[in-house]
Amino acid sequence: MASLLSYCTIYPLCICATYKFQEVGRMIGVTLLKQFGWKADLRNPDLEIFVHLNDEYSVVGIPVFRLPLSNREYIKTAGLRSTIAWAMASLAEISAGAFVLDPMCGLGTILLEAAKEWPNVHYLGTDVCDSQLQGACENVKAADLMDKIELLKASVIALPFPSESIDVVISDVPFGKKFTITKDIKLVPDILREMERVLHVGGTVVLLLSQDPHKYVDGPIANYVENDASVNITSDGTNKTVTATDSNPREENGSPQSISSNKNMEREPHDNKMKCFGSLVLVNSHGVSLGKTNAFICKYKKMPTSEVKSILK
Ligand SMILES: C[S@@+](CC[C@H](N)C(=O)[O-])C[C@H]1O[C@@H](n2cnc3c(N)ncnc32)[C@H](O)[C@@H]1O
Known part of the structure; x- marks a missing residue:
């Protein structure tokens, strides 16, 4: 050699x-x-x-192929790294017939990855930026997925969908580096509140958050639920239990290279305590590398309000 x-x-x-x-x-x-x-x-x-x-x-x-794992022949212009997009979709428990929304879809990478892997689903993408939507549209056409993915111009804080009409929300929240954070999405709670509105009970939200918003989600965001936002998810015989576990086996078997399986990166906030945002319960988070930066994929489940309230009593 x-x-x-x-x-x-x-x-x-x-x-x-x-x-x-x-x-x-x-x-x-x-x-x-x-x-x-x-x-x-x-x-x-x-x-x-x-x-x-x-x-x-x-x-x-030792890499076996010359091309990176994230290379996709069906993606004309790449936005988010496709391995990360695939990993987010794989955590989201997408089932046939579901309505899946990316409310800040950019070039549509998450929707493209999801639609290739879980085809019998209605995919919706919104964004406020015309050029991003144009790029997404070209990507969707190039991937021949026009019958599966619908794109609309809308803000993530005023989505044009009825309440409880969406099964899964997956999104890559701008960190303020490559994409500027527009005035109306300065606050992660505003984004989550609108996602919570459109999501039906039992639905899933999977977000890619930079470390800073992640810390924020672990902290003050919890105040959205009055009194105490911590929900004990351990079944110790005395405490009430929220069953917000991930039933998707792909999470264990199909993680791509860029997801860390390090237990330190898979965080259960506050030692077995779950954080809530309204009726959204933070299920888990996984540290991922985006090359120069690191981020967290955070998964939430929408619980019935009565259940969240009774747990908090
Ligand atoms: C990090 S990028 C998403 C990239 C995308 N995952 C991709 O693969 O191309 C964030 C997107 O949020 C969009 N955005 C910013 N403010 C928004 C708002 N208020 N409502 C909807 N989209 C918004 C930006 O235009 C940008 O396309």
Whole structure:
């Protein structure tokens, strides 16, 4: 083996406090040189080595294909990384005949991924930006999914759908980096309130949130439910239990590479306590890498109000 690229992807919950990823790459390169006589060649490598480290384990792999896993021949212009979009859809418990909405659909990646995997479903996408909707429309046409995905211009805080008419909401909330956060969606609670309105009881919301909104969801957002927003979901014989578990087996088996299965990244907020936003109960969250940034996929279930109230008594 003449040359070697030591390529490291490291998530912030790992050893970053001690080493930078370049240092780890160098250490691995030096070790391989000593052990096998392989030389590092970053420009024209024969072999690429992927190392993923976190607090609990390390994974060393060699990419089998030249193309990234997220490459899709049916997506003309990519928005959100398609592996993340697929993972979000796989958590959402989409069933045949359901109405699935992405209220900030951008170029429509989530809808495209979902429609390819779960075809017998009504998909709806809204966005306030004409150019994004135009791009989404071209993507939908190119993927030949016009009969499955409908696009509309609307704001996420004033959706043109009746209350309780949607089964699943999946969305990639803008972080304010690539997409500016428009004035009307400054507050995550406003977004959640409208999603809660259109969702029917038993429905699911899956959101991609940056770390900051995630912290916010864990904190003050809980005040939306009066008194105490924490709902104990453990079945200890004495406490009331909310059954808001994820029944989709794909969550365990089908997670793509960019989802961390690290227990530290799969957060059950406040040690077995669930957070509520009105009737939306936070079920779980998963840390994911978007390359330069990290984010959380947060899953909520809409519970009957009476059930949430009785739990909070
Ligand atoms: C992070 S991007 C979504 C990217 C999308 N997942 C994709 O794959 O292309 C967020 C989107 O929210 C849209 N947006 C911003 N404010 C909005 C609002 N008030 N209502 C609906 N959409 C909004 C932006 O136009 C942008 O397309």
